[in-house]
Amino acid sequence: MKIEMSACFWVAVVIPLAALLWWWNDCWYALPFRRPHLPPGYMGIPLLGEMLPFLYYFKILRRPDDFINAKRTKFGDGVGMYRTHLFGSPMIIACTPSSNKFVLQSESSFAVKWTNKELVGPTSLVAVEGDSHTRVRGIVVRAINQPNALRKITLMVQPRITASLKSWSQRGRITAYKEAKKIVFANTAKYFASFETDHVLDTLDDLFMGLLGGLRAYPLNFPGTAFHHALKCRRKAEVIFRQELETRKKSEGSVPKNDLMESLMHMKVEDKQLSDTEVIDNIVSLVVGGYVSTSLAVMWAIYYLAKYPQVLQKLREEHVPISKKLKGDFITYEEIASCKYTAKVVEEVIRMANIAAFIFRTAKKDVDYRGYRIPKGWTVEAPKTGSYLVFGGGTRICAGNMFARLQLTIIIHHLAVGYRWKLVNPNAGMSYLPHPKLEDEVEINISQI
Ligand code: HEM
Incomplete structure (x- = not known):
């Protein structure tokens, strides 16, 4: 009797309820x-x-x-x-x-x-649509992704890259992702707003990591949620950029700074300049688009070149003659553009990284x-x-794709001519959310050649 009851209960209640939930x-x-x-x-x-x-x-x-x-x-x-x-x-x-x-x-x-x-x-530009998107995108791409800007960026980012690589080799063992983030962020802050002091960089880095943490979180805006924290970080970062912008407007006429903020403040499309808010929103969104993505690409390059020494060898064959010609000077944009094999390696790293x-x-x-x-x-x-x-498609294709490729190529150039490195954990596992990444964030032993 008891068995019949429980069978009836399953047939009449549990199974239909489960099916209802399932469908x-x-x-x-x-x-x-x-x-x-x-x-x-x-x-x-x-x-x-x-x-x-x-x-x-x-x-x-x-x-x-x-x-x-x-x-x-x-x-x-x-x-x-x-x-x-x-x-x-x-x-x-x-x-x-x-x-x-x-x-x-x-x-x-x-x-x-x-x-x-x-x-x-x-x-x-990541948020606006239609004609506004076309207009803002035209300005931003000119300021960051086209040859004139890239030529300037090539020389500007190298002091930080060479100093960092030297310090990696002095320490001997480093975590590639953590260190790549420091280089990418410092160079981003320098090119975007001429921020260079450690104090400002550390504050902004914390704020952007907080902001990025909320980007794909559920939009629950109350204390304790990732989204609430991200909004607070966004506002604080905005205050720092706005103060810088106001200072520049007051000192109009003095020596212009050769950076993205300056370009965005003055560039025009069809005689129209960006408003102050547009300048700040775009700088923030470019950091959001470029910071973690480029750092991950650098991490993956270091990983794959350790895994495929024959590729690293061919890179050396392309870069050592250039480096000899440079006699200690920095590589130029034109020389980078001539490195055909490196360009293919960069494409392949970004493709395999699936950032x-x-x-x-x-x-x-x-x-x-x-x-x-x-x-x-x-x-x-x-x-x-x-x-x-890898960079999306259509009118929304990545606005910093050439900038990302450039940074990766420059780091590869300096690594290939000056350093050797080995993975500490060649069989490290993978995590996939929010981006594919090695679990040990690519620990390496690195020394100068
Ligand atoms: C390897 C590095 C990078 C990868 C893999 C990457 C990937 C992408 C992808 C897939 C999109 C399209 C998103 C969509 O359609 O919804 C995109 C858009 C965008 N990316 Fe990148 N990105 C990288 C680096 C950068 C850098 C360095 C910057 C700027 C500093 C940047 C700025 C942007 C912006 C502003 C957009 C939005 C473009 C628009 O809506 O018109 N990205 N990126």
């Missing part, structure tokens, strides 16, 4: 009569959606590709889009080169998605793609597998 999101978001033609997929349980399997593949199994592969196996290859529910939103994952390109190149259909534009700066593994968009309207529909307001995630989209 809840699909019933809520994806019933064909409510939203026809959605891409295939599974949207998970209430509130969490598919976050648990996502974290299982990324954090526990450490095989992130299998999160998508499992979908391919279950739902077929189709058009390379699957519906799911992640980070609190219904979502379409676009995971083939063609579906990625479709999303990235349809600016009229998809907007960039940020948890909160206040963090990156509402008037910065920006996801790009997020929001559908501005219902969008149809090869017989399937992406509903208005849903998030679209492009995990960029199987194609060279």
